[in-house]
Structure formats: structure tokens, C-alpha cells
Amino acid sequence: MIKEVAFVAIAVSDAERARKFYQETLELKPARSQMGGAWVEYDFGDTTIGVGCHPAWQPSRDGTTVAFEVDNMDATIERLKSRDVTFDIPKTETPVCWMAQFRDPDGNKLVVHKRKK
Incomplete structure (x- = not known):
């Protein structure tokens, strides 16, 4: 059934x-691009995040949240704030x-996350 x-x-x-x-503010490196750049994929180990623009897809302030694992939580938050990112949840x-939760320009929820060891 579902394996990953x-x-x-x-x-x-x-x-x-x-x-x-995603590329300048969050510093993500694109792995692949399709549909004339309307779909861009970013790889993180075995995980891929696709960011896409299509009439059938609608962004939502109440949709799914993506959490990005970071090495240094405080430094990441300060770096994003210096780029005019506002945090909904400190x-x-x-x-x-x-x-800590913030949003992309369409209101999609994003989180910077640091696991405790």
C-alpha cells in the first residue's frame, strides 16, 4: 500500500x-522545473516539495502546513525577519x-522546526 x-x-x-x-527569501535550491516554470521542485534528502501555479490548484490560508527542519532556530527566524517575513506563531x-509559523505570499502556512535531541 502506501510506503512513503x-x-x-x-x-x-x-x-x-x-x-x-522560495529561492531568495528561503534560500531553497531548485531541483527541477516544469510547465514553463509554473511548477518547481525542491529536494530535501528523500523529500520533495513542489511549488506550482495552475488554474486547478488554489492556495489556501487554511490548508496543509509544511515544516522545514533547521539547524539554528533563532538564527533562521532572525534571518527571515530581516527579509520581511512575519510570524503568525512565534x-x-x-x-x-x-x-514558529509564517506564511508564503499566498498565505500558505510554513513552519521552521527544530527537533530536540
Whole structure:
């Protein structure tokens, strides 16, 4: 049956604006691009995140959340804030991790996350 997550898709309304945000603000490196740049994939080990713009896909402020694991939580938050990223949920500690939530230009929820060791 299901053996792994093949990829996570994030719907966006403006491919160029999304490309700038994901590649310049978040510093993600594109792995592949299709549909004339309207679909861009970013690889993280065995995980792929696809960011795409298509009339059938609609971004949502209430949709799925993607969490990015980081090495240094405080430095990452400060770096994103210096790039005008606003956090909906500030750095929060749970029993197993620290996390902080922000949004991309379409309102999709994103999280920076640091597991406790």
C-alpha cells in the first residue's frame, strides 16, 4: 500500500512571486522545473516539495502546513525577519521540538522546526 511520501505540493497564484520567495527569501535550491516554470521542485534528502501555479490548484490560508527542519532556530527566524517575513506563531516550545509559523505570499502556512535531541 502506501510506503512513503512522494512529494508535498504547495499551490501558489503567481509562479514568479513564489519563485522569488522560495529561492531568495528561503534560500531553497531548485531541483527541477516544469510547465514553463509554473511548477518547481525542491529536494530535501528523500523529500520533495513542489511549488506550482495552475488554474486547478488554489492556495489556501487554511490548508496543509509544511515544516522545514533547521539547524539554528533563532538564527533562521532572525534571518527571515530581516527579509520581511512575519510570524503568525512565534517560536514555541513543545515537549519534542521548537517551531514558529509564517506564511508564503499566498498565505500558505510554513513552519521552521527544530527537533530536540
